[in-house]
Amino acid sequence: MSSAIQIQVNGEVRAWRSGTTVADLLQDLDIKTERVAVELNLEILDRATFDHRLLKDGDRLEILGFIGGGSF
Numbered sequence: 001m002s003s004a005i006q007i008q009v010n011g012e013v014r015a016w017r018s019g020t021t022v023a024d025l026l027q028d029l030d031i032k033t034e035r036v037a038v039e040l041n042l043e044i045l046d047r048a049t050f051d052h053r054l055l056k057d058g059d060r061l062e063i064l065g066f067i068g069g070g071s072f
Contacts, residue, residue, distance in 0.1 A: 005057040016055065023050040037064045
C-alpha cells in the first residue's frame, strides 16, 4: 500500500497517495487535461510533462480551467 502525502490543491490541503503524477491527480479529480493549466510550486507545467511529473509531500498546485464562449 502506498503511503500518503500532503499536497495543496487550489489552496486546499489534501492527503493523497504517494507515487501520483499530475496526470493521475487530474484524472482522479475528473479534470480534462486539455482544458487546464497547472502551476506546481510556482512553475507553470507544460502539458506534455503531466504524465511524468510526480507529486511530492508539500507540493502546492494551482489548477486553472479555461472557459470559452462569447463573441467580439
